[in-house]
Amino acid sequence: MFPPPLHEKEEHAELREQARRFAREHILASAHAWDEAGEFPRELYGQAAAAGLLGIGYPEELGGTGGDVSHAFAVADELTLEGKSVGTVVGLGSHGIALPPIVFHGTDEQKHRFVPPVLRGEQIAALAITEPGCGSDVAAITTRAVRDGDDYIVNGSKTFITSGCRADLVTTAVRTGGEGHGGISLLVIETDTPGFSVSNKLKKTGWWASDTAELSFDDCRVPAANLIGEENAGFIPIMTNFAGERLMLAGGCVSIAQLAYRESVAYARERRAFGKSLTGFQVIRHKLADMASRIAAAGALVSELTTRHLRGEMVSGLAAMTKNTATDMVTFVADQAVQIHGGYGYMRETVVERLYRDARLYPIGGGTREIMNEIICKTEGY
Amino acid sequence: MKILVALKRVADPDNANKVKIPADGSTIDTAGLEFKPNPFDEYALETALRLTEDGTKPKVRDGEVIVVTFGPADTESTLRAALATGADRAIRVDANDDQLDGLLVAKGLKTLVAEEKPDIVLMGKQAVDGDTNQVGQALAELLDWPMATFAATIEEQEDGLVVGREVDGGVLELSIKYPAVVTVDLRIVSPSSVYSTKTDRSFKYNEGVRFSPLPAIMQARRKPLDTKSLADLVDDTGLKINYLRFEAPPARLAGVKVADAAELVDKLKNEAKVL
Ligand SMILES: Cc1cc2nc3c(=O)[nH]c(=O)nc-3n(C[C@H](O)[C@H](O)[C@H](O)COP(=O)(O)OP(=O)(O)OC[C@H]3O[C@@H](n4cnc5c(N)ncnc54)[C@H](O)[C@@H]3O)c2cc1C
Numbered sequence: 001m002f003p004p005p006l007h008e009k010e011e012h013a014e015l016r017e018q019a020r021r022f023a024r025e026h027i028l029a030s031a032h033a034w035d036e037a038g039e040f041p042r043e044l045y046g047q048a049a050a051a052g053l054l055g056i057g058y059p060e061e062l063g064g065t066g067g068d069v070s071h072a073f074a075v076a077d078e079l080t081l082e083g084k085s086v087g088t089v090v091g092l093g094s095h096g097i098a099l100p101p102i103v104f105h106g107t108d109e110q111k112h113r114f115v116p117p118v119l120r121g122e123q124i125a126a127l128a129i130t131e132p133g134c135g136s137d138v139a140a141i142t143t144r145a146v147r148d149g150d151d152y153i154v155n156g157s158k159t160f161i162t163s164g165c166r167a168d169l170v171t172t173a174v175r176t177g178g179e180g181h182g183g184i185s186l187l188v189i190e191t192d193t194p195g196f197s198v199s200n201k202l203k204k205t206g207w208w209a210s211d212t213a214e215l216s217f218d219d220c221r222v223p224a225a226n227l228i229g230e231e232n233a234g235f236i237p238i239m240t241n242f243a244g245e246r247l248m249l250a251g252g253c254v255s256i257a258q259l260a261y262r263e264s265v266a267y268a269r270e271r272r273a274f275g276k277s278l279t280g281f282q283v284i285r286h287k288l289a290d291m292a293s294r295i296a297a298a299g300a301l302v303s304e305l306t307t308r309h310l311r312g313e314m315v316s317g318l319a320a321m322t323k324n325t326a327t328d329m330v331t332f333v334a335d336q337a338v339q340i341h342g343g344y345g346y347m348r349e350t351v352v353e354r355l356y357r358d359a360r361l362y363p364i365g366g367g368t369r370e371i372m373n374e375i376i377c378k379t380e381g382y
Numbered sequence: 383m384k385i386l387v388a389l390k391r392v393a394d395p396d397n398a399n400k401v402k403i404p405a406d407g408s409t410i411d412t413a414g415l416e417f418k419p420n421p422f423d424e425y426a427l428e429t430a431l432r433l434t435e436d437g438t439k440p441k442v443r444d445g446e447v448i449v450v451t452f453g454p455a456d457t458e459s460t461l462r463a464a465l466a467t468g469a470d471r472a473i474r475v476d477a478n479d480d481q482l483d484g485l486l487v488a489k490g491l492k493t494l495v496a497e498e499k500p501d502i503v504l505m506g507k508q509a510v511d512g513d514t515n516q517v518g519q520a521l522a523e524l525l526d527w528p529m530a531t532f533a534a535t536i537e538e539q540e541d542g543l544v545v546g547r548e549v550d551g552g553v554l555e556l557s558i559k560y561p562a563v564v565t566v567d568l569r570i571v572s573p574s575s576v577y578s579t580k581t582d583r584s585f586k587y588n589e590g591v592r593f594s595p596l597p598a599i600m601q602a603r604r605k606p607l608d609t610k611s612l613a614d615l616v617d618d619t620g621l622k623i624n625y626l627r628f629e630a631p632p633a634r635l636a637g638v639k640v641a642d643a644a645e646l647v648d649k650l651k652n653e654a655k656v657l
Contacts, residue, residue: 014463014599022593050588052595065596 005303019078027083049121063116080255087209094163098125105229126167128158139181145174164213181235195220206357253326260337317379320372334359383445386500392511422506437581465602466594483623488520493615518565
């Protein structure tokens with residue numbers, strides 16, 4: 001087993017204890033069922049809020065419980081390890097990418113209007129950047145918002161939006177100006193607005209307990225009061241938001257891999273072949289040792305990234321390196337975990353089968369492996 | 383209302399299989415074990431918090447809740463966790479587990495009660511490690527206070543408590559006057575099991591012990607935590623209970639499959655000899 005990350009203090013240990021208990025009481029027993037159902041019950045948001053786990057990283061005056069990304073990661077880590085439902089954890093956490101642009105760039109009125117109901121677990125928030133026609137190339141989005149008096153009229157569509165099927169508010173990237181990154185704005189769109197619709201609930205490889213949506217905007221009239229920051233200045237907030245997301249995604253890889261490793265160690269001890277347990281075979285023990293080593297390495301890098309990020313250093317290059325290191329690691333570990341489980345590893349209901357599918361998202365979502373390398377090339381200067 | 387809650391940490395019952403006993407059987411080896419608060423004591427703390435608040439305003443404490451544990455320095459994390467849950471201050475009586483028995487803890491608590499003068503002493507009905515189920519009863523005897531054990535429900539009254547105890551065939555209700563000793567059973571943390579005079583009877587608590595949010599965890603580090611030595615509280619610190627020998631329970635054997643009910647009855651009767 002792995003000790004807690006080096007940057008964590010006593011309060012993180014106590015917070016982990018709370019998250020562990022919440023996961024055991026509210027998630028673990030339903031992990032498989034919610035995945036099969038394609039969603040978890042909405043009440044879980046309220047329960048997580050009541051347990052003080054939803055508002056971590058948000059100021060108390062907005063209904064948050066304070067702390068920073070290190071606390072948020074400690075909670076997500078325990079929820080994953082003890083609840084064993086990655087989809088549930090990412091669904092519960094979708095506000096983690098939807099709210100920061102509002103908190104950092106919104107007006108006081110916007111913050112108080114949008115943030116507290118989400119942190120109370122009453123409303124669900126999603127972030128919508130990606131479109132059917134463009135993902136990595138954020139500067140090419142085509143969803144249009146045209147000013148009409150005190151409103152914007154929005155037309156277009158978004159896809160792959162986490163929690164989009166049930167969201168009450170969607171922080172949406174729209175084109176308000178000319179071509180390229182200088183014409184993009186962020187607009188909070190409330191989903192009860194006429195013209196908004198969920199055009200498709202998408203079927204995915206993994207992350208089943210988390211719903212993923214295709215969204216349509218058809219002459220959707222959105223108050224200009226919902227514009228976050230300046231008009232046509234949305235690109236920078238989108239990019240800074242990605243940095244935080246990458247840290248959480250890299251951390252998510254470490255959580256998934258640790259869970260796959262725990263499951264594999266337990267299975268290898270218990271499963272017998274040729275008259276001995278699987279741990280009796282050096283080949284299997286070495287697989288486990290390789291898994292452990294890579295997890296330790298990626299975990300250490302996530303901890304370094306967290307520490308530097310919290311010190312206020314510029315970390316976009318390191319964040320990209322950490323994400324790629326972590327996604328390569330989880331791809332390897334989840335695959336080995338299935339191998340150690342043999343045929344059971346290929347069967348639904350086996351935890352590592354689910355993790356194997358969940359893990360596939362990480363080199364794609366939040367910026368692909370190739371885009372991470374592009375960022376590294378830029379920050380390294382070649 | 384002032385409530386003293388006695389807490390003990392125990393080896394994590396989920397990892398009970400890690401408990402090791404050396405070959406000579408002289409002791410239980412606790413090295414490498416993870417510790418948790420005794421669950422019944424956590425329920426006692428939750429009960430104390432419910433008795434000192436209006437359930438709709440759990441951040442406002444009406445009265446004082448003091449937690450006490452007997453243990454080495456690393457048990458302070460158990461106390462800090464209790465402070466994060468909502469207790470106002472903590473006392474640690476410095477001692478190692480092997481220097482304590484139930485009677486000694488009860489005597490130590492008696493002195494603390496004389497100093498603190500609580501209206502109620504609350505604790506779990508037993509600790510899930512030794513399962514001795516003695517301290518509450520011994521303390522009530524030493525103090526000559528009324529006592530209610532295994533409380534499943536508690537209703538605060540003006541001058542005392544009505545305590546419901548689940549017994550064979552029904553619920554026994556006891557009305558006891560302050561000051562009193564109460565030990566709690568697991569159902570005490572059900573949604574409608576504890577009501578202070580301030581909490582409306584229609585209010586329902588979340589099942590179980592409340593969670594501690596991050597701000598409470600941070601605040602807890604600034605709450606007072608006093609340390610006392612066992613010798614300050616008790617003159618004769620000699621043990622009255624001595625353990626002669628420890629032995630691990632026999633390893634469980636693999637089960638057998640029976641063909642039909644007749645064979646099952648036969649085995650129960652002639653092999654297991656339970657019929
Ligand atoms: C489960 C899931 C949840 C998601 N949740 C959200 C969400 O909540 N909100 C949201 O806005 N988006 C979300 N996304 C979208 C995600 O961020 C995008 O899928 C991702 O950014 C990649 O974009 P794309 O799928 O359009 O791929 P593309 O950009 O079309 O890329 C296709 C391939 O080309 C490569 N490529 C592209 N450009 C380059 C280049 N310059 N150099 C080299 N290779 C390149 C890519 O690396 C990739 O291999 C989610 C996606 C998934 C799968």
